[in-house]
Amino acid sequence: MAQTSFPHKSDQKISPQIVEQTAKRPQKARGPLSSKEQIFLDSVIAICSIYFVVFAILVYRHQGQPATSAFNASLLEASRYGPTIFPIIFSAIVANFLKGLAALKLEKGTSTLTMEHLLSSRTVFGAVIAPITLKSFHVLTPVLIILWALSPFGGQASLRIISTKPSDSSTPTNFTYLAFASPFGNEGTGSASAEALIPANGVFTAALTGSAGDKASPQDAYGNIKIPIFEKLPPPASGNNTQWRNIPESGVVWSSLTGIPVLGIPTSGTSSFILNTGYMSSDCGVSGQDFDSAFFKNLCHFNYTSLNGGCSGANTAIQAQMISIPSSPPNFVFYADASYPQNINETKLLTVANCTISMNYIEVQVQCENSTCLSLAARPSTNPPMHDFGITGQNINLTQYTPLNGLAQDGTTFTHFWQNVINATNSVVGCDTSFCPPSLLEGYLVDPNNSIPSGIFTPLIYEQGDELISQRLTQLINTYWINSIAPYSITGNFTLPTPDLGLSSDYNIDSYMGSVRTQQDLINCNDAWLAILLISSLVMLLCGIAGIILDMLRQGPDILDHFGALLRDVPYVNDPDHTSMEDAVDLSNRMRHDTIRLCDIHPEEDVGYVAITSSHDGQVVGKIENERLYR
Numbered sequence: 001m002a003q004t005s006f007p008h009k010s011d012q013k014i015s016p017q018i019v020e021q022t023a024k025r026p027q028k029a030r031g032p033l034s035s036k037e038q039i040f041l042d043s044v045i046a047i048c049s050i051y052f053v054v055f056a057i058l059v060y061r062h063q064g065q066p067a068t069s070a071f072n073a074s075l076l077e078a079s080r081y082g083p084t085i086f087p088i089i090f091s092a093i094v095a096n097f098l099k100g101l102a103a104l105k106l107e108k109g110t111s112t113l114t115m116e117h118l119l120s121s122r123t124v125f126g127a128v129i130a131p132i133t134l135k136s137f138h139v140l141t142p143v144l145i146i147l148w149a150l151s152p153f154g155g156q157a158s159l160r161i162i163s164t165k166p167s168d169s170s171t172p173t174n175f176t177y178l179a180f181a182s183p184f185g186n187e188g189t190g191s192a193s194a195e196a197l198i199p200a201n202g203v204f205t206a207a208l209t210g211s212a213g214d215k216a217s218p219q220d221a222y223g224n225i226k227i228p229i230f231e232k233l234p235p236p237a238s239g240n241n242t243q244w245r246n247i248p249e250s251g252v253v254w255s256s257l258t259g260i261p262v263l264g265i266p267t268s269g270t271s272s273f274i275l276n277t278g279y280m281s282s283d284c285g286v287s288g289q290d291f292d293s294a295f296f297k298n299l300c301h302f303n304y305t306s307l308n309g310g311c312s313g314a315n316t317a318i319q320a321q322m323i324s325i326p327s328s329p330p331n332f333v334f335y336a337d338a339s340y341p342q343n344i345n346e347t348k349l350l351t352v353a354n355c356t357i358s359m360n361y362i363e364v365q366v367q368c369e370n371s372t373c374l375s376l377a378a379r380p381s382t383n384p385p386m387h388d389f390g391i392t393g394q395n396i397n398l399t400q401y402t403p404l405n406g407l408a409q410d411g412t413t414f415t416h417f418w419q420n421v422i423n424a425t426n427s428v429v430g431c432d433t434s435f436c437p438p439s440l441l442e443g444y445l446v447d448p449n450n451s452i453p454s455g456i457f458t459p460l461i462y463e464q465g466d467e468l469i470s471q472r473l474t475q476l477i478n479t480y481w482i483n484s485i486a487p488y489s490i491t492g493n494f495t496l497p498t499p500d501l502g503l504s505s506d507y508n509i510d511s512y513m514g515s516v517r518t519q520q521d522l523i524n525c526n527d528a529w530l531a532i533l534l535i536s537s538l539v540m541l542l543c544g545i546a547g548i549i550l551d552m553l554r555q556g557p558d559i560l561d562h563f564g565a566l567l568r569d570v571p572y573v574n575d576p577d578h579t580s581m582e583d584a585v586d587l588s589n590r591m592r593h594d595t596i597r598l599c600d601i602h603p604e605e606d607v608g609y610v611a612i613t614s615s616h617d618g619q620v621v622g623k624i625e626n627e628r629l630y631r
Contacts, residue, residue: 046544063525082158100550154536179508181408224259255279256478261494273514288348310419314436564588
């Protein structure tokens with residue numbers, strides 16, 4: 001077998017051919033800017049570490065600010081990627097720094113053990129395992145372990161430095177609401193202000209036909225806040241009627257089916273305020289009487305002068321006496337005809353309710369979560385909001401003085417109230433030649449939760465008794481009153497009053513300086529993780545800068561990080577173009593097509609020799625075998 005003789009290990013030296021080639025292409029030692037590309041790449045990686053320093057500073061400066069802002073939300077989003085990005089950048093920078101440090105030490109002269117510790121510790125695991133594999137605890141070992149420990153800690157710090165914490169803040173807020181004591185400006189059908197009957201009657205009808213849940217709710221269908229009847233609330237333990245009474249969550253008797261609209265309730269946060277308002281109460285004595293068709297007919301054709309009231313033209317009528325600034329409480333008589341009762345033998349077909357109206361002023365504590373409001377407690381008002389005209393200094397009985405005998409009224413338009421309310425749900429359109437069906441008003445007086453009567457019978461309203469009829473008439477009167485004084489502002493679009501446009505009179509407003517408590521998430525900066533991130537990032541930045549400087553100080557070739565370094569000056573590798581200043585990566589790139597092998601270069605001898613070789617000119621080499629000895 002043809003064999004090619006290779007130099008023996010003891011004869012290893014640079015071949016004359018290599019020396020000759022080197023002499024042909026001499027190179028200077030590396031200068032500070034010999035590898036501009038490498039310096040640029042190292043600088044880009046080092047600059048990445050500045051990102052984490054800037055991130056830490058931004059988190060610190062934005063702590064306590066709302067987390068919902070676009071910039072702060074981006075900080076929270078960026079922190080999610082920190083545990084992934086930080087260790088990658090840290091590993092690239094520190095590994096390059098350790099390699100540069102090893103290269104400089106190699107040029108200046110150092111121990112083999114130091115080189116092994118530096119080059120073996122370019123990963124977290126390598127730094128920990130190096131003392132074990134090298135069987136030596138070097139002075140660099142704790143320093144390198146601490147250095148690499150900053151990688152996972154820095155990654156976690158970039159995530160844990162920022163978080164959110166809930167915070168409550170209370171802001172004084174002015175709440176403006178409709179004053180119950182407002183002028184009544186609708187003179188009824190055929191008048192210049194008759195247009196307002198459309199929204200007023202529409203909302204009134206919707207309130208009467210609403211579900212039982214809507215009628216029991218503390219807010220009406222439009223979000224307006226209902227006012228309770230104070231006398232129906234559970235009295236305090238002390239028995240003091242001037243103290244606050246708690247309003248239960250259910251079973252509350254409201255003074256009106258329509259609530260008081262309030263301006264200023266935000267869609268988020270907890271609002272707290274007090275409504276200083278009022279309502280009218282009716283106290284009725286109810287009886288059943290024999291029906292007199294002539295009397296009832298006269299009610300509908302009576303020419304009201306000192307009296308005011310109205311007739312539906314069907315089954316109901318109201319007769320009321322107008323009293324100016326009160327010397328006695330206003331009163332009215334409600335009539336309801338039941339010509340077709342379910343019991344055909346019934347003789348008392350006429351309901352007659354003699355009622356007295358009184359004014360009640362009340363303060364209601366309200367709390368709203370977002371736009372959902374609850375009335376919490378109520379007490380008699382300590383400062384009644386009367387909004388009256390020209391009665392200052394007069395001795396007025398506040399209970400007897402109501403909007404239906406002049407309170408807050410400029411003129412006598414309010415006398416048309418009874419005519420409007422009795423016709424608001426007029427059933428005359430359903431009358432035949434002998435029978436008029438009961439109206440929604442009659443249905444509500446009998447059964448508030450089912451105000452649309454069914455069947456062909458007219459109800460005997462008086463059978464409900466004094467208390468229920470008084471309570472239900474109270475609700476009907478207040479509901480229609482609120483709907484009438486602000487007919488265009490009651491359905492969820494309440495605004496400050498505007499000059500009269502000929503549609504309705506301006507309404508009065510009251511206001512209360514309450515508060516809105518909002519809970520929002522604020523940016524929270526963890527000081528401990530802030531310190532860890534800053535330390536880790538600054539160390540990483542310093543290592544990046546040091547790596548660039550070390551690379552610029554290196555004068556020899558780069559031989560520590562590439563396989564090509566193993567081929568340098570090896571007498572068994574045929575490399576005639578070798579130069580001592582060639583970087584290992586350049587050598588590998590130049591010899592990319594050469595076949596190299598770790599093998600036995602003396603297969604013909606009794607004792608073999610293992611080396612890296614390149615095959616040329618039929619060179620004979622052998623495999624490394626288990627049963628063969630090598631030197």
